[in-house]
Amino acid sequence: MSEAKAQEGSLPPAGEPGDFESHWLALQKDLTWIQDHGSKADCLQAIERLESLVAVARYQQACLAHQTEKEFIRDHEERGVNLDDQTRGAAGSVAIARKQSPTGFRNYLVNCRVLHEDTPNIAAAFSRGEFTESQVMTILTELQTVKALRRTEFDALFAQNPDMFESMGRNQIKDTVRKFALSFNSDPVSKEHKTVEENRFARMEIDDKTGAVNLTAQFPLLPGMGLRNYLYEESRKLKKKGDKRTLKQIRADILFSYMMIGEPSKMPINLQVGVIMTDRALFQGEREPALLEGYGYIPAQEVREWIGGHQIENELTFEEMEAKLTPEHIEQIEVLTELSRIYTAPGDQDLISMDSKARIFPQKLKKFISIRDRHCRTPFCDGIVEEADHVKQYAKGGKTTARNCCGRCALCNKTKQAEGWFEYTMLKDDHAMLINPVSGMSYRSTAPPATGYAHKPFPQLAADSQWFKELKDKLNRNDTPEATAA
Numbered sequence: 001m002s003e004a005k006a007q008e009g010s011l012p013p014a015g016e017p018g019d020f021e022s023h024w025l026a027l028q029k030d031l032t033w034i035q036d037h038g039s040k041a042d043c044l045q046a047i048e049r050l051e052s053l054v055a056v057a058r059y060q061q062a063c064l065a066h067q068t069e070k071e072f073i074r075d076h077e078e079r080g081v082n083l084d085d086q087t088r089g090a091a092g093s094v095a096i097a098r099k100q101s102p103t104g105f106r107n108y109l110v111n112c113r114v115l116h117e118d119t120p121n122i123a124a125a126f127s128r129g130e131f132t133e134s135q136v137m138t139i140l141t142e143l144q145t146v147k148a149l150r151r152t153e154f155d156a157l158f159a160q161n162p163d164m165f166e167s168m169g170r171n172q173i174k175d176t177v178r179k180f181a182l183s184f185n186s187d188p189v190s191k192e193h194k195t196v197e198e199n200r201f202a203r204m205e206i207d208d209k210t211g212a213v214n215l216t217a218q219f220p221l222l223p224g225m226g227l228r229n230y231l232y233e234e235s236r237k238l239k240k241k242g243d244k245r246t247l248k249q250i251r252a253d254i255l256f257s258y259m260m261i262g263e264p265s266k267m268p269i270n271l272q273v274g275v276i277m278t279d280r281a282l283f284q285g286e287r288e289p290a291l292l293e294g295y296g297y298i299p300a301q302e303v304r305e306w307i308g309g310h311q312i313e314n315e316l317t318f319e320e321m322e323a324k325l326t327p328e329h330i331e332q333i334e335v336l337t338e339l340s341r342i343y344t345a346p347g348d349q350d351l352i353s354m355d356s357k358a359r360i361f362p363q364k365l366k367k368f369i370s371i372r373d374r375h376c377r378t379p380f381c382d383g384i385v386e387e388a389d390h391v392k393q394y395a396k397g398g399k400t401t402a403r404n405c406c407g408r409c410a411l412c413n414k415t416k417q418a419e420g421w422f423e424y425t426m427l428k429d430d431h432a433m434l435i436n437p438v439s440g441m442s443y444r445s446t447a448p449p450a451t452g453y454a455h456k457p458f459p460q461l462a463a464d465s466q467w468f469k470e471l472k473d474k475l476n477r478n479d480t481p482e483a484t485a486a
């Protein structure tokens with residue numbers, strides 16, 4: 001969001017209480033006028049500005065909550081009580097003041113501490129109403145998993161790329177921050193995933209009231225995602241063929257029928273999961289996290305272990321890993337990998353094309369779009385990509401190309417057909433589009449960068465490149481005192 005736009009929606013600087021009231025009364029008058037006489041766009045703009053105002057208020061609450069916590073600690077220190085838990089009582093008091101249950105408020109206070117102590121740039125954006133509270137809390141909760149120094153590093157990255165979260169919903173924000181955090185904390189995350197494997201279970205409970213039998217189960221990530229993808233894909237296929245059952249009913253029926261077939265080892269199920277990672281992470285033991293489609297980022301090491309079929313030491317290269325495979329390991333391999341190459345633009349930020357061997361063009365393009373976009377491209381919608389959609393409609397001459405296509409969830413695909421809703425590809429930006437829900441309201445939607453955390457403009461990519469650095473060094477060396485004097 002631009003600064004000018006944010007300031008329009010921000011509260012005026014705090015003054016005397018009387019000032020605040022007069023501003024508030026003036027605002028109410030404006031809003032009443034818009035309700036009575038405003039157009040669609042006036043109403044939507046007012047809603048957007050109020051959203052910024054709410055965020056500004058939430059930022060002030062976060063400051064006050066952090067101060068409250070500090071007061072609690074000081075008080076306990078002075079009286080020499082609760083020294084084992086100096087913040088005791090702070091979360092509960094803030095929760096009551098916000099008229100909410102205390103669940104989650106300890107986490108909220110930690111986030112407020114991180115916001116004030118480690119992430120001044122994110123705090124400044126929040127104070128201008130550029131983030132909603134839930135967006136900023138998502139960033140901070142993920143940042144809690146890394147050390148303060150890393151959090152400050154991430155904050156500096158945000159300062160250099162203030163648009164990096166533009167139009168993102170909470171899941172996309174979480175993905176972006178987790179990608180950063182996983183480069184530093186992958187070991188505890190992998191351990192947690194392994195605990196899930198040990199704690200797998202299936203439980204069937206009888207509900208006396210409704211006469212239903214409820215199945216609850218927990219699977220490790222890989223087989224769990226495989227099963228989930230299979231059920232969702234099959235149910236969608238059947239529904240498309242005109243099956244009268246609901247998607248949920250079809251999924252229950254498939255699961256039940258497979259359970260009744262017999263030995264699980266004989267099941268003809270082909271479970272598929274999609275993992276996207278850089279060649280360096282796959283083959284050379286680099287730490288850049290991998291993206292598990294439909295889930296989010298996971299440590300690269302875990303994927304290397306899935307493919308290898310056994311535990312491998314950290315940072316092992318692919319050759320070393322293969323050399324370690326023993327016959328019994330090879331037998332254990334239930335994961336059949338099928339590699340597909342995807343190419344990135346110079347600097348590795350943006351996907352440009354996919355392996356050209358795939359058979360049917362639209363299928364290939366659809367897959368490319370879902371890999372590139374990852375989430376529905378409507379701003380702030382976190383939905384999964386269910387359909388590839390033309391930005392400029394096909395009927396109006398829009399081409400079936402990666403540039404003119406975007407991933408959409410089923411709901412947004414219907415929404416965009418509303419009267420007056422316009423979408424455009426951007427002239428100078430291959431992975432961005434403009435969305436105008438009504439005239440006068442415009443949002444930019446950008447596909448996430450393939451690697452790294454933010455798109456880099458071309459001059460920056462050139463400046464980062466090796467040849468440019470060498471050229472600069474060379475020029476600096478030639479930069480003799482006589483030359484500068486002239």
Ligand SMILES: [Zn+2]
Nearest residue numbers: 376381409412
């Ligand atoms: Zn959507």
